[in-house]
Amino acid sequence: MAEIVLANVSKSYGAVPVIEDVSLAIGSGEFVVFLGPSGSGKSTLLRMIAGLETIDSGTLTIGGQRCEQLPPGQRGVAMVFQNYAIYPHMTVRENMAFGLRNINLPQAEIASRVADAARILEIGALLDRRPAELSGGQRQRVAIGRAIVKEPRAFLFDEPLSNLDAALRVRTRVELAELHQRLRSTMIYVTHDQTEAMTLADRIVILNERRIEQIGTPLEVYMRPVSRFVASFVGSPAMNFLEVDVSRRGAERLVTLPSGAALPVPIDLPNDGRYELGVRPENLRVVPSGGDLVGEAVIIERLGDRTLIHVRLADGRSLTAQDSGRSNVAPGDRVALGIDRAEMHLFDASGRAWHPAQAQAVRATETA
Structure with a gap:
């Protein structure tokens, strides 16, 4: 687990600003959701933490270590994407083990981590299947399993449920909440879905126009919005x-x-x-x-x-x-x-x- 601290972070694409002077501290073991409309900067902010986007100014600290200049693989975070990003020609077991083999972990250690992740996610019976033989929810579990085996300091989720149907989305949302309770890992989750934010988050970070509009518990942002934007955006x-x-x-x-x-x-x-x-x-x-x-x-x-x-x-x-x-x-x-x-x-x-x-x-x- 690790505390993540962003201090006065900004990002632009040429002359177009996408994140402006954002400061945020995420506690170790906390589940924080970035919520906002399209174009508010929530996915960009997540990718800056992951190292997939550069930070133009400001600092990023993960577990007490300055990280804004480190490559993604050295930041100790694992990202789960919207489109699963799993290899179609590999089995579930091979997909989960792939990253560990690349860093030359011993085979016994790889097998142990894959088995533990499969047990946590209840996908042990799927380890020898290929992605084409899996449902959307099962593929998402594989993507999460691939992140778990890395034993990261923090998990980063970029709209991981948006490709699932309504019923499966509800079920997977509950599973993610249970996963956090079991692992007690630091988790950051990006979504535009208010229900996901309200049901999963310890705290919600509401972004609007490249800045943080409000940070608070789900009840705080619902009952005491700080602005008309938050009041109009949160609630259905x-x-x-x-x-x-x-x-x-x-x-x-x-x-x-x-x-x-x-x-x-x-x-x-x-x-x-x-x-x-x-x-x-x-x-x-x-x-x-x-x-x-x-x-x-x-x-x-x-x-x-x-x-x-x-x-x-x-x-x-x-x-x-x-x-x-x-x-x-x-x-x-x-x-x-x-x-x-x-x-x-x-x-x-x-x-x-x-x-x-x-x-x-x-x-x-x-x-x-």
Whole structure:
């Protein structure tokens, strides 16, 4: 296991920057997921750690050793690719042993490592098959096994599940989580899939426009996004956004909704004025009467334990609300929606997020 530290790392292709001044410390044995949209720089950052891309400026330390100038084979990391990258003419056993033979390990040591990896991944019965005789999930296990036998200080995964079908993806995701629990190795995993990030990560690094937007546990980035980008990117279905006016009434702050309703908000803000209100579908509920917003149900998504209701407001804006799995709302119905005051988010003109918990921290600092 090894701690990985990036300090002020940057990378450009000619005049085009792809990573700008990124600093990040990944703890030994930690499972960290790089999450972001296409073009955010997450795969480039992973390949810089692996040594497959050069680092233009900044430093990379793996297990206390400076590595930015070392070739890939001397960094003590193993990479698992999206396309498996296993040799079709070799058996599973030969594929897993290939890298070890290249560094002239004794045959007994090679056999022992391959057997141990096959046991961990439960592919012992497949060792004499060739890749053409394997399913997609089995091939991915072979690729992971080839990384395990190297006994690396860290594992690097570059969207390893993207070629699998939905059911196999879920099963393999669980297997990866179990593998981390057994090995307790440092793992970095790149994905654009939020479900993979939320279910696998100890911490998520969210990248946007070549920089780190937020680092936090899955719950932190979901419940307390630092910016409108994170709030809109993390969560499925996406967070709802409404432009609102914030004003004071005595010591209380009020948010005026497009409907004209004024809601007290338990959030300290630097200024009054125009903000965006963010509320997740599970915090925008169908209520029997009254409600903070009223609109027409347009589309109903019945998901078993819950029902998602797409609601069109009078001004034409659309929101996604949540009701129980036994909801009797039908398209065309007029529905009232209640907002959970404790789970509202406000975003200023710069995109910065303000939350109730943040207000408590501000008050605590002022008191100190």
